[in-house]
Amino acid sequence: MPRRVLLIVVLAGVIGVGIFWWLTIPAVVLSSALPAYQPDLANGLTTFNAGGCSSCHAVPNQPDRLRLGGGLALPSPFGTFYVPNISPDPNDGIGGWSEADFVTAVTRGTSPDGVHYFPAFPYASYQHARTEDVRDLFAYLKTLAPVTGKVRDHDVPFPFNIRRNIGAWKWLYMDGKPLMPDAGRPAQWNRGAYLVHALGHCAECHSPRNFLGGIVAAQRFAGGPNPDGEGWVPNITQKELADWSAKDIAYFLETGQMPDGDSAGGAMVRVIRNISQLSPEDRDAIAEYVKSLPPVDGPPRPKKAKKDS
Known part of the structure; x- marks a missing residue:
């Protein structure tokens, strides 16, 4: 009898882990889902300003709001997050990203290497943005000056630093629906x-x-x-x-x-x-x-x- 109970417990655990793993798979937007498109840079600038990109991503304590090297510290009850470099620098920023990488990051909260971003990045709201606006924003960002310099890692303690758990958070708080x-x-x-x-x-x-x-x-x-x-x-x-x-x-x-x-x-x-x-x-x-x-x-x-x- 104890062996049967143990087997049931083990099977339930395996099934539970499997369900958790499936529910928390980082969502991505495939390149094939993005049809041919001619970006509108003027709308990209509007999207940039409306989205407040430079509010967080501009290098702190300098006057140029288009110098998007990141570094701003965002304290929270879960730890301190450091805003990344989103300039077109190919090594330290997003210069090496594809358009699908960018759309995925903004609207799904998933990094190019398939990891959940922390929701300090407000993708729970950006998920409702029109894909055309996000594509225009990416085209606009590529016109800005690259800024060198990697931003330090987030200071987030266990268990909040387990990225896979963010998939469960997304399941609770993201619906993926367009704003009608x-x-x-x-x-x-x-x-x-x-x-x-x-x-x-x-x-x-x-x-x-x-x-x-x-x-x-x-x-x-x-x-x-x-x-x-x-x-x-x-x-x-x-x-x-x-x-x-x-x-x-x-x-x-x-x-x-x-x-x-x-x-x-x-x-x-x-x-x-x-x-x-x-x-x-x-x-x-x-x-x-x-x-x-x-x-x-x-x-x-x-x-x-x-x-x-």
């Missing part, structure tokens, strides 16, 4: 929804996360603790922005100036630096969509400690 337009809404609203949900990946910062690092769906865009442990990311639903007009939001996206005269701070400064480069029409579209977000209560902010008198 709402036929009942105007074109500008749909453009704003696309920019906010896909390229702009606004929910990645402006939403609270659970213990697995997944966005709490019921509180999407409702703000929460800053992942780097300092400060609070604001609620951008009508719970907090009810007094802002769509014009106020668009002006903020252009200048960083709030209706009360205050200005953007922290990482949002880098975001504004990119979004301000979009066309006024795209900023208006983002503003229209954000203004339409229903009010949602976010997690309670911790009370500030009283100072001793």
Whole structure:
């Protein structure tokens, strides 16, 4: 009897490992799935700015936002991630990548050597980007100056450093579905929804996360603790922005100036630096969509400690 029980346990374990291995296979986009295409560099630049690529990938503490050598540290509850070099350098950047490698990385979160990227790279949002936009972005990036220098490895402790586990995270939090337009809404609203949900990946910062690092769906865009442990990311639903007009939001996206005269701070400064480069029409579209977000209560902010008198 014990041998039979042991055999059942072993078989169940083997089956469980097999299911886990199958569910966590890194997804790829094959070159054969990409038809012949003539890239649009102007749209590649728009995608670059909307996606905020230089916000994270520009070399820190230097003025050129197109010097994409990476190196920015991103602290999180799971460890510290270091943003990679995405310049066209063939050795240290993505100069040796194929177009399929790039589309796979951006929309599937899989590296050219078939390893899961950590979701500090916001591919859970980028998965909804149109393939044409991603291909245009790749073509645009190839026009930029190569930057030499490898970025250091991530500082992520066990068990979070086991990349295969990220496949399970993707299974929970990625659906692989395109963002479908709402036929009942105007074109500008749909453009704003696309920019906010896909390229702009606004929910990645402006939403609270659970213990697995997944966005709490019921509180999407409702703000929460800053992942780097300092400060609070604001609620951008009508719970907090009810007094802002769509014009106020668009002006903020252009200048960083709030209706009360205050200005953007922290990482949002880098975001504004990119979004301000979009066309006024795209900023208006983002503003229209954000203004339409229903009010949602976010997690309670911790009370500030009283100072001793």
